[in-house]
Amino acid sequence: MATRTRRPERREEPLSREGIVEVAIELLDATGEGGLTFRALGERLATGPGAIYWHVANKGELLGAATDAVVAAALAVEPAGSPTSPQDEIRAVALGLFHAIDAHPWLAAQLSTQLSRSPWGSVAPRIFESIGRRVRSLGVPEDSWFTATSVLVHYILGAAGQNAANTAHARTLGPGANRAEFLDAVSSAWEELDPDDYPFTRAVASRLREHDDREQFLAGIDLALTGITAPHPPGEQAPTPPTT
Known part of the structure; x- marks a missing residue:
């Protein structure tokens, strides 16, 4: 008796770009950039590659x-509490990106690619605008907006990217890996360094054991904000240029 080949289920709702992107993010999270193919995407969407193209x-x-x-969703995070200050909003934006990069292992590499190869695309201006508006609200003079915003963006993406890399490396150590044990081993190794060549590293080695990545990240944001606002405290008006 002949058997009939079962056809794949047909989609009930129309295919949309938003739906494709949503499923692509799921695939990226599960399999990484290498696993994102139009064939795999078509299987998840129950459609052919031609419809996706x-x-x-x-x-x-x-x-x-x-x-x-993913970046747009991260930047939409609102600061807790009310009322809020530009500093609070910058911390919320920074944490939104920090958590997004940590949650999506592929994101750090893509952000680096987008910012270096396609700075005219949507991602770089979106991040720069979100931070820059808050920098402007801090009372920073206009001629310092670009530098101050660049400092914050570079720190946020760099520190968050490094944290994500550390998390990814921890996964390669196997299911029995323990963060505390790993940090203790590194800290012990630092304490054994030559005291003449590495006096500072030895002095702070014990801090490595118990540091919290999130708290350390926010401390870096506060240091940057302190440096940015020190010459022009919030509420202070920038001096008016002399007229000729």
Whole structure:
């Protein structure tokens, strides 16, 4: 008796670019950039690659759209409490990006790619605008807006990216790996360094054992904000340039 091949279930709702990007993010989280193929995407969406190409031209465009979607959601995080200050809002934006980069292992590399190769795309201006508006609200003079915003953006993405790299490395150590044990081993190794060559590293080695990545990240934000606002405290008006 002949058997009939079972056809894949047909989609009940129309395919959309937003839906494709949402599933692409799920695939990236589960399998990384290498696992994001139009074939795998089509299987999850119960459609053919041709239907996906109608909405997204290629994998590069899809990666850019996925990155932009995750960043947009991260930047939408509101600070806790009320009323809030520009500093509170910058911390909320920074933490939103920190947690997004930690939650999506592929994001740090994509952000680096987007900011270095496609700074005219949507991702770089979105991040720069979100931080820059708050920097402007701090009373920073206009001629310092770009530098102050760049400092914060570089610190946020760099520190969050390093934290994500540490998390990814910890996963490679196996299910029995323990963060506290790993930090204790590193700290012990630092304490054994030559005291003449590494006096500072030995002095702070014990701090490594118990540090909290999130708290350390926020401490860095506060240090940057202190440096940015010190010459011009919030509420102080920048001097008016002399007229000629």
